[in-house]
Amino acid sequence: MQILKSLLIVFSIGLLTACNSKTKKTEPQTVTESVTTPEVPSHALSESQRIIDEAIKAHGGDLYDTANYSFVFRDNTFQFKNNNSEYVYTKIYNKDGSKIIDVLDNGRFSRTINGKPVQLSDKDMASGTGALNSVIYFATLPYKLNDEAVNAKRMESTTIKGEAYETIQVTFNEDGGGEDHDDEYYYWINKDSKKIDYLAYNYSVNKGGVRFRVAYNKSVVGGITFQDYTNYEAEVGTPLKDLPALFEANKLKELSKIKTEHIINLSTQK
Numbered sequence: 001m002q003i004l005k006s007l008l009i010v011f012s013i014g015l016l017t018a019c020n021s022k023t024k025k026t027e028p029q030t031v032t033e034s035v036t037t038p039e040v041p042s043h044a045l046s047e048s049q050r051i052i053d054e055a056i057k058a059h060g061g062d063l064y065d066t067a068n069y070s071f072v073f074r075d076n077t078f079q080f081k082n083n084n085s086e087y088v089y090t091k092i093y094n095k096d097g098s099k100i101i102d103v104l105d106n107g108r109f110s111r112t113i114n115g116k117p118v119q120l121s122d123k124d125m126a127s128g129t130g131a132l133n134s135v136i137y138f139a140t141l142p143y144k145l146n147d148e149a150v151n152a153k154r155m156e157s158t159t160i161k162g163e164a165y166e167t168i169q170v171t172f173n174e175d176g177g178g179e180d181h182d183d184e185y186y187y188w189i190n191k192d193s194k195k196i197d198y199l200a201y202n203y204s205v206n207k208g209g210v211r212f213r214v215a216y217n218k219s220v221v222g223g224i225t226f227q228d229y230t231n232y233e234a235e236v237g238t239p240l241k242d243l244p245a246l247f248e249a250n251k252l253k254e255l256s257k258i259k260t261e262h263i264i265n266l267s268t269q270k
Contacts, residue, residue: 048154051166051189055142058194060224064143067224068266073135073259079266080136089136104132139226139260142187142196149173155186160198160244164191167241186240195225198247200240210234212243212252222265229258 056064070079079090089104101112109129111118120128137144145152145168155167170185188198200212213229220226232252234243246252 048152048168051154051168052142052145052152054194055187055189055196056146058225059142059196063223064140066267067140067222069221069224070262070264070266071139071226071260072262073139078132078135078139080140081266089132091132091135102128102132104129138258140224141199142189145170145187155241157191158188158244160188161248163197165189165197166191169240184240186243188244196227198244199229200243202236202240208236210236210238210240210243211255212247213258214247217259219263221263222268226260226263228260230254231256231258 060067065082065084068079068081070077072078076091076093079088079092081088086106087104088106091102093100098113099115103110109120109125109132111120111128144150149172151171151173153169153171155169158165158167165188168187168189170187172183183201183203185201186199187196189195190197195215195218197215198213199215200210202208202210210233212232212234214232215227215229217228218225231254232243232247233255234246234252238246243252
């Protein structure tokens, strides 16, 4: 599945794309990790997998596999319904007085306007797919961090605001990683709660950008954790590993609030 292209439009960032498969990463990359990041032990790959698995469990675990939720993001209604490896994502919104429904059904994108199917260009289908995928991706983090296109690497642990964090770097395979497969992400996972408190990413389109997000307003609905984010900007080219220190020094510019609102567990609705 592709996840990333249109998040630049939706969230003003570079998007990431990953397959929907939950296949775990295998060990061959361990040697590369120990060469490119000498400070990280040779077992970094297996350690990154352990940390990600713990984070997924802390945020909702197996409940994600059959999750069925709706929520509102920037006045648009989104729904995601998972059935293990299968999924249906939906976006419902109004534009120019018309009701538009976008559906991504196991990778197949379609759109109706006022209940009537419309033909879309390849460009519009790719844009719609990316936009829908990206919103669901971030709303359900860290669920997709085990996807097949994801390459995760454990980096050096750090402390932010007096709390201890594991640091995970995420990059993407070109095959299945989408048009923005060269984007890079960092996730800071609290060593005590096992939850993502901070994340960062860089992207190259539209002259590039670097973003740092701080989670707040965490809520648990039907056993799954949802959280909002404050979105900060750093200078293009700033290493992601440096962002926590810049944040603590108040040297990042706040751009926006990323809010997931009116969350409903549809599985409990009659």
